[in-house]
Amino acid sequence: MGVSTDHHLALAAWQKDQKSKQLLLSDFRRQMLPAYDAMQTDQASPVYRYAKRAYFIIDKSGTVKFIKVMDSPLNLLEPAEVLAAVKAAAP
Amino acid sequence: FAAVALEVGQKAPDFSLNGTDGKPVKLSDLTAKGPVVIYTFIAAFTPT
Numbered sequence: 572m573g574v575s576t577d578h579h580l581a582l583a584a585w586q587k588d589q590k591s592k593q594l595l596l597s598d599f600r601r602q603m604l605p606a607y608d609a610m611q612t613d614q615a616s617p618v619y620r621y622a623k624r625a626y627f628i629i630d631k632s633g634t635v636k637f638i639k640v641m642d643s644p645l646n647l648l649e650p651a652e653v654l655a656a657v658k659a660a661a662p
Numbered sequence: 663f664a665a666v667a668l669e670v671g672q673k674a675p676d677f678s679l680n681g682t683d684g685k686p687v688k689l690s691d692l693t694a695k696g697p698v699v700i701y702t703f704i705a706a707f708t709p710t
Contacts, residue, residue: 572698574679577706583682585706595706596679596687603677603689608667609702622702629674629693629700636697638670644704653699660697 574598575622576610598622609640626653628660636660 572594575582579597586595604610604622613619624644628637637656639648668675674693678686692698 572692572700574700574702575705579680579682579684581706586682588707595682597681598677598679603675603679604702606668606675606677607700607702611704621704624704625700625702627668627674627700627702628697629689630697631693631695633674633676633690633693635668635670635672635674638668657697657699 572596574603576601576604576620628653628656630660 573582574596576598577585578599582595582597585591586593598604601610601620607625607627609623609625609627611619611621611623623640624646625640626637626648627635630636637660641648674689676688676690678688681687689698689700
């Protein structure tokens, strides 16, 4: 599932535009992202509070199994790496 | 006269986020069904 700080209506419009069925969730109130250390801020601008590009895998018991916070939003993980981590999290 | 980074192996903090229909979705309700991959991104309608 994807999480960003967008309003849920923006995510809904984007989902429709992309014809995607991916689950998208809005952390508009910026509660989850700081707790997951996945929020980018800028001291020069208090309104700059956006999600970093990051990957988390949480297993069925609610335990964090994988964390990868990218240095740049332009960097993506290889899908194979994510899939391997998912397989490791699912007994 | 007045303190935490998430690590592998820790219990994931539970939050309620809004789905695209505006309804709240609890992370724990999703993980209860099986492993969940959370992917965070800057913003909709952008390449990143």
